[in-house]
Amino acid sequence: MNKKPLPGEFELIARYLAPLATACPGAFGLADDAAVLDVSPDRRLVVTVDAMAAGTHFLRDDPADLVARKLLRVNLSDLAAMGAAPLAYLTTLALDGEADAAWLEAFAAGLAADQAQFGLALAGGDTIRTDGPTVLTITALGTVAGPSPLRRNGARPGDLVYVSGTIGDGALGLAALKGELDQLDDGARTQLAERYRLPQPRLALGQALVGVASAAIDVSDGLVADLTHICAASDVAAEIETARVPLSTAAQQALAGQPDLLERVLSGGDDYELLFTVPPDAEGEATEAAATAGVEIAAIGRVTASDPELDKVRVTGPDGDIIALESAGYEHF
């Protein structure tokens, strides 16, 4: 296949990146030294950054538009977990020789589609060459209303544990892409792979949960690992029941044929759903927040007092027995 080489720095910015910045007046067409943004006096700035390397976090053959959208959405999911609304983003592209004009065009098209969908725009960036695999980063900026963003540290014994959407699709999608789930029908495999490739950041739900949820996190390391993060930050423990963990029809099909995938569902990462705790007297508000956001939520367990003799997160099966998990979750490094 003929490769169309990338143009020089200024032409590259003008052609592929500046169009992404037109909706951000403070980006000055990417033609100044930095971007200038306004944060409303009644809101606080929220900022997060994520990096992905070719060969480690995505494959060279992955469609570049999906790579871009996943990187942006992973960041938006972090904003969602704080209850923030998106404001703008910056990107760095350290491009290797594999990245040609067609790759960058598709990458920019992915960003264009998602920034329109999620209501933010490019505020700045840097594009460099690297000898090695391409490394991409996005810094996402958002704002949160009021003095109290969603945090991990507010869960209290007696609170209910909720998740949004369905759990396990990310990990099963990765397994499907690796050819591990051949017993599934094509539709289910595609559905799971899509969930892995294109997470849905729960921005509306996160914002609606500010002042309602006592703690929140997005499920990126895995359900059990991320609940453990909440428990550690809040100095509490938690119990969840596998029977109450919401599963997609595709995940149900996968588990019916191969019950030992349950471990993958509970410990795998990349779901990017919100996992949050709610005081018992705020259950109604949580239901209302979910309805406002148009997202399903499910109560899967309860926060308990911290007990040094027990695991921070205990998972019980349908028979009430505690399930021992081999892996606590995914470490991204």
Added chain:
Amino acid sequence: MNKKPLPGEFELIARYLAPLATACPGAFGLADDAAVLDVSPDRRLVVTVDAMAAGTHFLRDDPADLVARKLLRVNLSDLAAMGAAPLAYLTTLALDGEADAAWLEAFAAGLAADQAQFGLALAGGDTIRTDGPTVLTITALGTVAGPSPLRRNGARPGDLVYVSGTIGDGALGLAALKGELDQLDDGARTQLAERYRLPQPRLALGQALVGVASAAIDVSDGLVADLTHICAASDVAAEIETARVPLSTAAQQALAGQPDLLERVLSGGDDYELLFTVPPDAEGEATEAAATAGVEIAAIGRVTASDPELDKVRVTGPDGDIIALESAGYEHF
């Protein structure tokens, strides 16, 4: 040499990065999904990002603390060019197999030294593995007072063109490190190499120039290229005189022995001085701003009306003749 391997993700954050975040309460010890920062209602947010790849922008043998400090300072220089004061920064580290615990410890020590010096702290980040050369990024956040940050687009015919500090040391320092300036004495070579490795972001000067300078940029692509950027954004042209371009004693020594290095001085990048324009009636205020910031500034030329028949930036030598430059400046991609 024995390598001490890097620990896992959470241990790595706790040991090397979380200590850099203690001065940033909204970083929550790097233990939440994102950082939450407050921007004063009377200030605007300024944000910029830069990336560096091993083998391209720094050498594997470069001291890691200097690599860290240069990356941070390059970002701070962008903030300075907008007239912003530093607020916080985020970093992504895509580390290859060469980066061991000693490397990361030195890298973190470099950040610790500079964040104390420049008054900001780590607010977040991401650390990943890459098969290829290490790629590092820093996103810097700052705030600027009042409605009008320094921009590139406000230069008007008749304005004076100023630079801070001395010009050309960055490019000559790189040449010295490559062994090209063997005729220089050791002291001069070291002085130039230090300037290349450890730029001085002109933060105090930038802030003092808000409301005084009509346009500003930091000298990263090269004096002539960066003045061309101001001229393009402002739709003007400019004339500068080589005799008025401030040179360090080391650069003077280099030029005395090898006059053709003048081209390198005018076109080389990496000085990270401020280049700015000042209306004639604000000369006194500019002098005062420089005195407040404790930085030398020098008037090196004048802004003229745009003329499509002439170069945007004309450089005249001591005899008044226009000097033709082979290279307009450095493209960082």
